[in-house]
Amino acid sequence: MGQLSGPTDPTADAHWEHNHPRKGFFTDTSICIGCKACEVACKEWNHNPQDGNLELLGSSYDNTGSLGASTWRHVAFIEQGQERIAEARESGRALVSLGMPRIGPPAAPDLAEADTTPPDTADFRWLMSSDVCKHCTHAGCLDVCPTGALFRTEFGTVVVQDDVCNGCGTCVAGCPFGVIERRSNGTIKVATSREDQHDNHPAVPNVGIAQKCTLCYDRLVDDQTPACAKACPTTSIKFGDHDDMVETARERVANLHAQGMTEARLYGANENDGVGGIGSVFLLLDEPEVYGLPPDPRVPTADLPRMYQRAGLAVAGMAAAAALAFLGGRA
Amino acid sequence: MVPEAEFTSYYGRPVVKPAPWGDDVAIYLFLGGVAAGSALLGLGGQLTGRPTLRRNARLGALAAVSAGAVALVKDLGRPERFLHMLRTFKVTSPMSVGSWILSAFSAGAGVAAVAEIDRMTGSRLPLGPLRKVLQAVEGPAGVEAAVFAGPLAAYTAVLLGDTATPTWNAAHEELPFVFVSSACLASAGLAMVTTPVRETGPARKLAVLGVLGDVAAMKVMEYRMDPIAAEPLHQGKAGAMLKWSERLAVAGGLGTLLGGRNRVVAAASGVALLAASALTRFGVFEAGLASARDPRYTIEPQKNRLAARRAAGVTDDAITTGS
Numbered sequence: 001m002g003q004l005s006g007p008t009d010p011t012a013d014a015h016w017e018h019n020h021p022r023k024g025f026f027t028d029t030s031i032c033i034g035c036k037a038c039e040v041a042c043k044e045w046n047h048n049p050q051d052g053n054l055e056l057l058g059s060s061y062d063n064t065g066s067l068g069a070s071t072w073r074h075v076a077f078i079e080q081g082q083e084r085i086a087e088a089r090e091s092g093r094a095l096v097s098l099g100m101p102r103i104g105p106p107a108a109p110d111l112a113e114a115d116t117t118p119p120d121t122a123d124f125r126w127l128m129s130s131d132v133c134k135h136c137t138h139a140g141c142l143d144v145c146p147t148g149a150l151f152r153t154e155f156g157t158v159v160v161q162d163d164v165c166n167g168c169g170t171c172v173a174g175c176p177f178g179v180i181e182r183r184s185n186g187t188i189k190v191a192t193s194r195e196d197q198h199d200n201h202p203a204v205p206n207v208g209i210a211q212k213c214t215l216c217y218d219r220l221v222d223d224q225t226p227a228c229a230k231a232c233p234t235t236s237i238k239f240g241d242h243d244d245m246v247e248t249a250r251e252r253v254a255n256l257h258a259q260g261m262t263e264a265r266l267y268g269a270n271e272n273d274g275v276g277g278i279g280s281v282f283l284l285l286d287e288p289e290v291y292g293l294p295p296d297p298r299v300p301t302a303d304l305p306r307m308y309q310r311a312g313l314a315v316a317g318m319a320a321a322a323a324l325a326f327l328g329g330r331a
Numbered sequence: 332m333v334p335e336a337e338f339t340s341y342y343g344r345p346v347v348k349p350a351p352w353g354d355d356v357a358i359y360l361f362l363g364g365v366a367a368g369s370a371l372l373g374l375g376g377q378l379t380g381r382p383t384l385r386r387n388a389r390l391g392a393l394a395a396v397s398a399g400a401v402a403l404v405k406d407l408g409r410p411e412r413f414l415h416m417l418r419t420f421k422v423t424s425p426m427s428v429g430s431w432i433l434s435a436f437s438a439g440a441g442v443a444a445v446a447e448i449d450r451m452t453g454s455r456l457p458l459g460p461l462r463k464v465l466q467a468v469e470g471p472a473g474v475e476a477a478v479f480a481g482p483l484a485a486y487t488a489v490l491l492g493d494t495a496t497p498t499w500n501a502a503h504e505e506l507p508f509v510f511v512s513s514a515c516l517a518s519a520g521l522a523m524v525t526t527p528v529r530e531t532g533p534a535r536k537l538a539v540l541g542v543l544g545d546v547a548a549m550k551v552m553e554y555r556m557d558p559i560a561a562e563p564l565h566q567g568k569a570g571a572m573l574k575w576s577e578r579l580a581v582a583g584g585l586g587t588l589l590g591g592r593n594r595v596v597a598a599a600s601g602v603a604l605l606a607a608s609a610l611t612r613f614g615v616f617e618a619g620l621a622s623a624r625d626p627r628y629t630i631e632p633q634k635n636r637l638a639a640r641r642a643a644g645v646t647d648d649a650i651t652t653g654s
């Protein structure tokens with residue numbers, strides 16, 4: 001067992017004896033065009049079945065909904081007006097002024113000097129962001145999995161073994177990002193207005209088993225780029241060594257700040273956060289919750305020692321109560 | 332009036348996913364508690380010469396733990412793979428630790444109960460030479476089950492606490508106390524239903540202690556939890572169940588205290604206590620699922636705690652950074 005919280009190298013923590021660098025993503029949402037090529041590529045490569053019944057969800061161009069057992073990339077669309085843009089710019093500026101302690105260059109730009117006249121504060125903007133499993137340094141899903149189906153790969157990523165998982169569902173509740181899900185047989189959502197699309201589809205594989213992004217483990221072992229990153233036409237999804245991804249992310253955010261886009265911020269690049277940093281770093285243009293991301297996630301296992309301690313005390317209390325009941329004279 | 336705190340979400344969709352667990356799991360939480368407490372009562376009966384209490388408690392423990400295990404297996408996505416639970420031991424996984432506790436408990440509870448069944452049927456179980464072995468290990472088996480009883484009653488609280496489900500996670504400090512108390516009062520209630528009053532003195536005491544612990548732990552828990560994450564405990568179906576659970580626990584406790592020596596009152600109090608425990612488990616279970624379905628319970632407490640840390644000068648541990 002490795003560390004339960006704090007900065008660490010997850011691969012070494014999992015006792016891999018080699019020096020594969022940790023792999024990861026940097027998803028730069030500032031250049032995402034919402035084409036959903038990543039969603040499609042992921043579905044195709046992983047043979048993931050259809051999710052739902054092709055309904056329109058009334059959430060801008062997002063008719064996918066959320067990450068789930070059969071959706072491992074999800075592109076979020078958010079429409080915002082001027083007021084909200086100004087707020088995002090402010091909250092971003094406040095973050096910069098917190099002056100995060102960081103390791104190594106580049107230093108946070110001194111925004112007092114930079115020309116921070118907003119480039120052209122639009123009346124309207126469309127935020128698009130391709131969400132994915134975070135491949136957390138401290139992965140709640142992996143920690144709580146009782147069967148060992150979830151494991152840490154040599155690339156520092158988190159993967160489910162289909163043939164081991166028994167569908168207990170503990171990981172679903174253990175993920176602070178709402179990523180992993182147990183796959184249902186796909187016929188649960190009843191189609192209302194159209195013929196059930198599932199009639200024409202092949203049988204759904206891995207029913208009853210927890211599923212999520214594998215960071216294309218099958219491709220990584222062959223030195224290939226994950227399907228979603230490969231398909232992304234704008235390089236919004238970048239793939240590489242985790243350290244390089246974090247560095248690229250830092251350069252990019254500094255760059256945007258220098259252009260006056262103070263709304264830009266990084267999500268998951270800080271190894272001191274509640275999950276020890278994440279493998280899939282994001283550059284966001286507003287608060288995380290706007291994109292459906294948790295603002296202060298914490299891996300539940302970080303508090304597990306404390307929980308066992310409290311449970312131990314409760315067990316002692318129960319034994320004492322039973323002893324008292326039998327020993328404390330005749331009732 | 333305090334203005335509604337500003338809170339944004341992605342089209343009101345949940346941030347975390349609720350566990351894909353059905354009522355079976357809540358039933359297991361209840362039955363596991365009944366089994367655990369019964370094993371303790373069984374051991375007490377065994378050590379203090381209360382044969383009827385011992386017999387009924389042992390049978391109750393085996394019945395409850397078997398039905399509970401069936402419920403648990405039924406809830407798996409792949410029930411045929413339930414043995415995968417025992418292919419490894421992971422201390423970071425309360426589900427794994429719990430599976431081993433459940434197995435160890437069941438072994439002792441099973442042996443002790445089979446010994447009772449053999450006695451009840453006038454040694455008619457086809458045991459052959461194994462009967463002597465059974466009689467020799469029956470006592471130690473009762474002790475072994477009792478050793479794992481506490482852990483069986485408490486681990487389910489850790490199982491719920493160790494999740495990103497807002498209400499369960501926020502309750503992790505006190506939930507073990509709520510669950511062991513609930514186990515005590517439920518198993519004592521079962522003994523009061525099944526066993527004549529002459530042998531249930533200790534069960535009545537355990538029931539009263541359980542009620543006191545249950546009500547107190549629940550109050551402390553609600554007081555110490557994040558106030559927003561505690562809301563689902565008071566709302567909707569979960570809120571109604573928990574309110575009734577408290578009423579029934581108090582009624583059962585009073586009945587036990589005032590009329591526990593009367594067979595009818597004792598049995599009625601026992602039923603009330605069992606119902607109270609079942610409602611506690613279902614209420615806590617439902618409240619957690621409801622908290623996961625509404626993004627407010629994930630986002631608001633997290634924003635508040637982040638802001639509190641920043642206000643206290645801790646600025647290096649946020650997931651969102653400016654550089």
Ligand code: SF4
Pocket residue numbers: 133134135136138139140141142158174175176177178179180212
């Ligand atoms: S985001 Fe969730 S599913 Fe992905 S590694 Fe982290 S805890 Fe596991």
Ligand code: SF4
Pocket residue numbers: 144145146147148149150160164165166167168169170171172182209210
């Ligand atoms: S559902 Fe599968 S992967 Fe998830 S915790 Fe259970 S066994 Fe592990």
Ligand code: SF4
Pocket residue numbers: 041042043045046072073132212213214215216226227228229
């Ligand atoms: S890395 Fe592979 S599995 Fe993960 S989202 Fe991209 S294509 Fe899908």
